Amino acid sequence: MNQMLRQPLTDNDIRRRKQIFSILDELGEDLDLTETQFVRARQSYGAVGDWLSGSTDPLLISVLVYLHGSSALGTAVKPIGRREFDVDLICFCAGIASGISPAVLKAAVGNRLKEHASYVRILEEKKRCWRLNYAGDFHLDLSPTIANPLCINRGELVPDRTLKEWHPTNPRAYKILFDERAALRPTFAGKIIAMQRDEATVEPFPVREAVKGILRRIVQLLKRHRDVFYENNTEDVAPISIIITTLAMQAYAYCVRRHAFEDEMDVVVETIRMMPHFIERPILDGRRGYAVLNETTDGENFADNWNKDERRAPAFYAWHARALSDFEALRDAVGQDRLSLNMEHSFGPGVTGRVLGNRINAVSEGRKSGLLSVAPLIGLTTSRVTASTAVPVNTFFGDR
DSSP states (O other): OEEOOOSOOOHHHHHHHHHHHHHHHHHHHHHSOOHHHHHHHHHHHHHHHHHHHTOOOGGGSSEEEEEETHHHHTOOOOOTTOOOEEEEEEEEETTOOTTSOHHHHHHHHHHHHHTSTTHHHHEEEOSSSEEEEETTTEEEEEEEEEEOTTOTTOOEEEEOTTSSSEEEEOHHHHHHHHHHHHTOOOEETTHHHHHHHGGGSOOOSOOOOOSSHHHHHHHHHHHHHHHHHTTTOOSOOOOOHHHHHHHHHHHHHHHHHHEEESSHHHHHHHHHHHGGGGOBOOEETTEEOOBOBOTTSTTOBTTGGGGTOTTHHHHHHHHHHHHHHHHHHHHHOOSHHHHHHHHHHHHOHHHHHHHHHHHHHHHHHHHHHTOOEEETTTEEEOOOOSSSEEOOOOOOTTOO
């Protein structure tokens, strides 16, 4: 196993970078669905499933409604400029032959939803799905699918945007694969040595043991970075989430299986660095194309639009170059002011202000309780320590 460390880190570097990762972890949590929103979404899609399964339409005799996309993967990100989260659902219609028209099946799902007194008021038709708008909270996008007889991995077929053809997909197997890779734990070569060195010095602000894990946080942070990067772009060329997610999980698995890292920030940066290496360049119609393939079924190319719109591949590479540069700058930031500026640049002032504001509040509480200490190049920490310079209690409002 190779070690990714390029030059030795000082004790202060190690502690500083662990604090930075813990702040990024908190930022990801702030951008995520709240527990209340997740519970409401789960209840809502459960009710939708019950309603659809109660239909007398022969096309809907046997349906399975399940969560897919970012909410299922645990990588949802709060949209910029609106409050509603996208929650994606599949309405799998078992026993329906692939000869059926996608438009006919979509219409059957819509007609059933219109029969519900509450759903008809919040129902919106989209190109290949139906949307239930729960204003100010989330919306459910419900896409019909049928079994794919050519996929040995229990794949499905989903309507294309024109509702004229079925396209292969496999959301359930994709989630299983993502979960497997997210469960991979990086090897940290210097962890034991660093812990021994730090016994007599100031401990960093503690990194929480996030249930999300590093991969999910990477995907969330990259999606937010993309949203900020393209916030004022009107060309609609921003990389779609499934491409970011797929490349990130492939790069993450490659890195953690082959390398040892100094810390979590190394994992983040090296995963981002490796993402373009998993973009394939097949020959399509006599010219070099692009492919980001769904590994769980044949025939699904998430980058298919890159081969139809020449702006999209350069847009991805431009964003990726900025993302790599910005995350390297975050990893190497020294001082709260520099870190704050870099975070605002990468993720926006709103979420940055909330997360760092929570840190400042924790600092204030630490002062009041007498637990706050100062460490060189790190800043403020609320860890109880034995060797540090105590900070006196200060009750002035706005103290930093």
